[in-house]
Amino acid sequence: MKTQVVAALFLASLPLAMAQSAPKPPASVRLYVFDCGSIKGLSPAMFNFKPGEVQGTVMVVPCYLVVHPKGTMIWDTGVIADSAFKADGSPVSQGNGVVMEATKPLKAQLAAVGYKPSDITYLGLSHYHSDHTANANDFAGSTWLVHQEERDFMFNPPPQAPVMSTASFSALKNAKTNIIKADDYDVFGDGTVVIKFAPGHTPGHQVLFVNLAKTGPVLVAGDLYHYPEERTTGNTPTFEYNREQSLASRAKIEAFLKQSKAQLWIEHDQATFVRLKKAPDFYE
Ligand SMILES: [Zn+2]
Numbered sequence: 369m370k371t372q373v374v375a376a377l378f379l380a381s382l383p384l385a386m387a388q389s390a391p392k393p394p395a396s397v398r399l400y401v402f403d404c405g406s407i408k409g410l411s412p413a414m415f416n417f418k419p420g421e422v423q424g425t426v427m428v429v430p431c432y433l434v435v436h437p438k439g440t441m442i443w444d445t446g447v448i449a450d451s452a453f454k455a456d457g458s459p460v461s462q463g464n465g466v467v468m469e470a471t472k473p474l475k476a477q478l479a480a481v482g483y484k485p486s487d488i489t490y491l492g493l494s495h496y497h498s499d500h501t502a503n504a505n506d507f508a509g510s511t512w513l514v515h516q517e518e519r520d521f522m523f524n525p526p527p528q529a530p531v532m533s534t535a536s537f538s539a540l541k542n543a544k545t546n547i548i549k550a551d552d553y554d555v556f557g558d559g560t561v562v563i564k565f566a567p568g569h570t571p572g573h574q575v576l577f578v579n580l581a582k583t584g585p586v587l588v589a590g591d592l593y594h595y596p597e598e599r600t601t602g603n604t605p606t607f608e609y610n611r612e613q614s615l616a617s618r619a620k621i622e623a624f625l626k627q628s629k630a631q632l633w634i635e636h637d638q639a640t641f642v643r644l645k646k647a648p649d650f651y652e
């Protein structure tokens with residue numbers, strides 16, 4: 369009798385267990401784009417532009433999921449922590465003047481494509497700024513891929529380090545960490561997913577190259593640029609860690625774009641974001 373009860377419970381729990389396990393790895397790399405919110409009310413002057421010199425007025429905040437046959441990587445984790453959402457799931461808005469908003473929690477968007485944070489092999493952050501780290505602590509069980517310069521700055525910041533929310537990434541201090549030493553870091557060893565060093569905006573800023581079988585190569589540019597107008601004017605934000613380094617990184621990445629023929633996705637650019645397929649759809 370007891371055995372039967374246990375067996376029944378076991379069988380009853382099977383569909384749940386199956387629903388909770390990650391999807392089977394795909395045959396080729398996939399790239400999902402999540403809507404992790406937006407930032408409104410930023411002055412163009414912060415980016416060394418005069419009013420009217422940039423078209424975009426809203427900065428979008430995407431997060432990305434790479435699914436490779438050998439594992440997964442989340443890239444950037446949003447501007448609003450999932451914990452800020454109320455139970456009714458209504459949109460969250462923070463700040464006044466500069467307003468940060470999100471309409472969907474990141475973990476819900478991940479779950480909608482079959483994953484939970486514990487399924488994610490690697491965490492990559494383009495950089496430490498708070499509009500990229502809101503849910504970083506959720507991925508402290510993943511292996512964090514970071515340059516030494518960035519990690520050192522995050523856990524031993526100088527006074528008044530700009531745009532930093534220490535609490536949002538504090539759990540990464542004890543996360544399994546791969547310190548990236550090379551300019552290019554081939555995440556899965558087959559050249560399809562490569563983190564490229566592009567410092568300047570922050571000490572260890574990095575961008576993400578994904579070579580997709582059908583879509584072709586894509587470069588997810590972090591905050592190498594915020595606005596497309598930065599590409600043509602050479603303007604950099606007022607809060608760069610090292611402007612000379614930023615310009616050198618931009619020159620290096622522009623040369624790479626030419627050579628690789630990769631599409632450039634400027635993360636915060638609304639015009640780019642609007643035309644991209646969003647999860648649960650994906651690029652492959
Ligand atoms: Zn940013």
